Amino acid sequence: MKVNCPICSKAVVWSTDSEYRPFCSKKCQLIDLGEWAGEERKIATAAEPKTPATPMDIEEIEAMLSQQPDDFFKH
């Protein structure tokens, strides 16, 4: 049985001798892992703008505390 390397499309014999199957070589396997890691980085970067709200959170907490009645702090 043969498969084609997903990176370079070279025919790879599917057997225990083909250590890097479905890739033809360690190089193609590493290229694939690198592309996968690149995707992970893209997702991480895209998620970053979702959490710039720390100054807002402090303002919200201060506003909340200032709205509490005085006896809230006495209990």
Ligand SMILES: [Zn+2]
């Ligand atoms: Zn290859």
